[in-house]
Amino acid sequence: MTARVVGHLVDQETVAARVESGAAPDWVAAHWRTFREGLLGERNDTPFPCFFGAESVADGDPLYTAVPSMTDKDALLGLGRTLLAYLDSYEDHSDRASLVTFFRPPAEPLSESEYHRALWHVLQFLHVHDPEPWPADIPTDPDDPYWEFSFGGEPMFPTCRAPFYEERKSRYCPVGLEITFQPRALFENLDVTADTEAGQRAREVIQSRLEEYDGVCPHADLGDWGVEGDREWVQYMLSEDDEAMPDECPITVTREHPKSDALLDARPGRATASDD
16 A cells, blocks of 8 residues: 555555545545646646646656644644655655655635635744754745745745636635745756856746746735745735735744754654555
C-alpha cells in the first residue's frame, strides 16, 4: 500500500496512486485532480501561465502533503514537521521540487477575507513554532522589498490557490486552500530570479500567458523580490476584491528565538506506508 498523504511528505507518484486506488480521502482526491487539471490543462486556448510549474507537474517533480485543518494546532504542527522534512530533502528529489500543500476544506464556504485570514494564520503559526532563527539577511518588516516569508532558516515564496477567485482562474481552486511553498534557492538554482536575463524573459512570458489565460490584465500587485515599490506578501494570495485584502501584512516577525520548542527536534523522514 502506498504511503498516506495526510500529514506526510510524499512524491507525486504516491499521490496519484493513492487517489486512483481510492485510498485517499475524497477532499485529497478532489484537490489532486483539480490541481493537476489546472496546471496541465488550458483555458482560452492558453496553457497554465507559469510554465515552470506546469512542466514540473508534467515531469512529476513536486512533493506533496495534505493538512486536515487550517486552524487546528496539531494539524499545523504536523505541517511544520512536513515542511522541515521537505527542506531537508527537496534538492535531492528534483531541482524543481516545490511543496504543494492541500488543506481540508472548511465545513462552510469562506469569504475572500476569511481566506486571507486563514493564510496568515497558517504562516504566523509556522513562524511562532519555527525551530530555526529568522535568516539574518532577510528583514523582519514585510514593508521592506527584501522581506520574504522564511521557515527553517530558508526564505521562500508561498503562493496560493483558493475558491474565491472568479476572474483570476490561474489562482482558482474549487476545493479549498492550497499553498505551494517554493524556496528562494529553487529560483536561484534555475537562474530565474528578477536580476537575471532568464528571469526577466520568464516574467514576460508568464505575464503574457496570464492575460490570455485569465482574460484580464495581470494583477497590479505582481512584482519581483527586492525591487523597490514591489512587495512580496501581497503576492502570496492576490486579491480579487481590493476591500477584502488586508491593509497591512497581518504577520508579526521577530528574530527572538526560539519562540516555541514544539518543533525543535522535528526532522522526520519520508512517510511510511499506512492508512489515511
